[in-house]
Amino acid sequence: MKREECIVYKLRFKTYIDAVRFLTHLAEIAERHGHHPDVELKYTNLVLRLTTHDAGNKITDRDLALAKEIDRLIEAHRDAISSAE
Numbered sequence: 839m840k841r842e843e844c845i846v847y848k849l850r851f852k853t854y855i856d857a858v859r860f861l862t863h864l865a866e867i868a869e870r871h872g873h874h875p876d877v878e879l880k881y882t883n884l885v886l887r888l889t890t891h892d893a894g895n896k897i898t899d900r901d902l903a904l905a906k907e908i909d910r911l912i913e914a915h916r917d918a919i920s921s922a923e
């Protein structure tokens with residue numbers, strides 16, 4: 839059976855530019871970690887999926903470490919975010 843696990847963030851930003859700014863910061867963090875979330879941006883709605891492709895799409899410590907950083911980033915951008923789940 840094929841299992842695909844991921845951590846999902848669904849964020850709505852106040853403006854498109856707010857979403858892109860957040861993504862720019864996220865890209866820096868991803869590069870630092872050598873671990874990159876799958877990103878889907880539709881206007882102000884951003885969906886992030888964290889999984890480890892190298893482990894066959896399983897959640898690993900690399901995803902948990904990145905998720906911790908994303909939690910911090912969301913906190914730092916809270917004024918630009920209208921909803922988060």
Ligand SMILES: C[C@H](O)[C@H](O)[C@H]1CNC2=NC(N)=NC(=O)C2=N1
Pocket residue numbers: 872873874875876888889890891892893
């Ligand atoms: C060599 C390098 O570490 C790997 O290709 C990394 C890069 N970024 C990655 N990102 C994610 N999300 N999963 C991976 O397995 C992964 N592998």
